[in-house]
Amino acid sequence: MKNTGYLRLDWARSHMPVSANIRETFLKEKPLKGIRIGMALHVEAKTGVFALLLKEGGAEVHMASCNPLSTDDSVVKSLKDDYGMDVHAKKGETEKEYYEYLYRVIDSEPDVIVDDGGDLVKILHTERKDLLKNIIGGNEETTTGVNRLKVMEKTGELKFPMFDVNDASMKHLFDNRYGTGQSALDGIMNATNILIAGKNVTVVGFGYCGKGIAMRMKGMGARVIVSEVDPIKANEALMEGYSVMPLAESLKISDMAVTATGVKSVIPLESMRNAKDGIILSNAGHFDNEIDILSLEKGSTSVEQVRDYVKRYVMKDGRSIYIISDGRLVNLAAGQGHPVEIMDMSFAIQALTAKYLVEKHKELKPAVYSVPEDVDIHVAELRLRSLGVDIDTPTDEQIKYRNSWLEGT
Ligand code: NAD
Numbered sequence: 001m002k003n004t005g006y007l008r009l010d011w012a013r014s015h016m017p018v019s020a021n022i023r024e025t026f027l028k029e030k031p032l033k034g035i036r037i038g039m040a041l042h043v044e045a046k047t048g049v050f051a052l053l054l055k056e057g058g059a060e061v062h063m064a065s066c067n068p069l070s071t072d073d074s075v076v077k078s079l080k081d082d083y084g085m086d087v088h089a090k091k092g093e094t095e096k097e098y099y100e101y102l103y104r105v106i107d108s109e110p111d112v113i114v115d116d117g118g119d120l121v122k123i124l125h126t127e128r129k130d131l132l133k134n135i136i137g138g139n140e141e142t143t144t145g146v147n148r149l150k151v152m153e154k155t156g157e158l159k160f161p162m163f164d165v166n167d168a169s170m171k172h173l174f175d176n177r178y179g180t181g182q183s184a185l186d187g188i189m190n191a192t193n194i195l196i197a198g199k200n201v202t203v204v205g206f207g208y209c210g211k212g213i214a215m216r217m218k219g220m221g222a223r224v225i226v227s228e229v230d231p232i233k234a235n236e237a238l239m240e241g242y243s244v245m246p247l248a249e250s251l252k253i254s255d256m257a258v259t260a261t262g263v264k265s266v267i268p269l270e271s272m273r274n275a276k277d278g279i280i281l282s283n284a285g286h287f288d289n290e291i292d293i294l295s296l297e298k299g300s301t302s303v304e305q306v307r308d309y310v311k312r313y314v315m316k317d318g319r320s321i322y323i324i325s326d327g328r329l330v331n332l333a334a335g336q337g338h339p340v341e342i343m344d345m346s347f348a349i350q351a352l353t354a355k356y357l358v359e360k361h362k363e364l365k366p367a368v369y370s371v372p373e374d375v376d377i378h379v380a381e382l383r384l385r386s387l388g389v390d391i392d393t394p395t396d397e398q399i400k401y402r403n404s405w406l407e408g409t
């Protein structure tokens with residue numbers, strides 16, 4: 001019997017047809033030959049398949065996790081034992097270990113960075129400036145990491161080109177929306193075993209992730225309430241048929257709330273103090289600071305682990321607040337991360353963008369770059385092909401019409 005991690009990698013690989021197509025080219029052409037890649041991603045089966053794809057493309061890969069709770073230890077074991085991969089990650093690593101593992105990846109002196117959330121880039125620009133000159137560039141996977149990079153670009157502090165993988169259509173339209181929609185519910189249900197139908201659920205933030213969570217919660221029969229700070233997003237939520245109200249109001253009547261904003265303390269202690277007794281709070285945003293758990297802990301008379309992934313905080317007035325996975329992103333900390341086919345597309349974008357970076361880095365400046373449109377389109381076409389779905393091609397007359405401003409009728 002093969003070990004669990006090996007089987008999980010195998011299962012993921014066999015459901016990643018877009019990556020399989022790219023693998024054929026990578027094995028033949030070795031576009032990453034001689035390139036050392038330092039990665040910090042959620043280390044689980046799909047990510048393992050991606051790391052192996054980069055290796056198959058000729059790269060030397062060194063990997064750590066971008067979150068202390070998202071690692072699948074069985075996959076780490078298989079990557080090390082069966083594939084000889086250099087991986088530094090374990091589920092439940094302490095903050096000290098988390099950084100120690102990132103330092104180990106950085107100590108490998110990478111040429112290319114593949115980051116998720118921006119911590120590798122931060123360390124390189126603060127504590128390991130000596131290595132900046134070696135780096136030809138990198139990719140960033142998620143909204144929070146891209147937000148950090150854009151601040152660095154604006155202040156002139158970014159020292160190498162970084163591709164905004166999140167911004168690719170084949171990434172955020174599917175990963176953030178359908179991926180988080182399905183996997184956040186998977187994590188919440190796995191953690192709680194609670195019925196969603198008939199519950200009042202607040203979704204905090206109606207961006208790409210929030211839209212996916214709201215859509216799937218509604219599909220499971222929840223009455224969804226959206227809380228937002230952006231009036232345009234609030235209007236979108238209303239037109240989707242959700243209630244919209246300030247967080248402090250919605251928590252008073254909600255059975256659950258899920259945050260997906262990428263912003264700190266969007267559920268502050270004050271709102272928790274007035275929340276419905278027994279409310280279950282979780283977070284799907286990148287960092288664990290969206291729910292102010294530190295203040296909650298200080299304001300509680302007791303904290304108790306009541307299920308594998310759930311803690312109960314009892315407040316001074318006797319009210320209980322349940323928190324899933326310490327406010328770490330619920331789909332990975334209490335679930336299995338995004339569905340395999342979703343990560344197939346996100347990692348296909350990553351792999352082709354890494355190839356593009358290696359080919360074009362001499363033409364790039366220290367800046368945040370969009371993924372080239374042909375990469376996005378190529379991944380979209382490969383995905384359709386893998387599903388056996390054909391689409392139409394515009395006629396020459398239609399192309400001419402689209403490119404003209406004189407023809408109206
Ligand atoms: P987004 O920018 O599309 O949406 C964020 C939304 O939050 C915006 O509409 C913004 O107006 C809203 N917001 C900001 N502050 C708020 C507040 N105080 N109250 C209510 N709403 C507020 O971002 P996104 O792509 O949806 O990503 C959200 C977070 O999820 C990021 O941290 C991102 O990195 C992370 N993410 C997680 C996963 C996952 O697997 N769990 C996947 C993709 C992205």
Ligand code: ADE
Pocket residue numbers: 041042043044046047116141142179331332336337338343
């Ligand atoms: N699995 C691996 N990386 C992931 C990510 N960024 N989001 C969700 N699931 C993942």
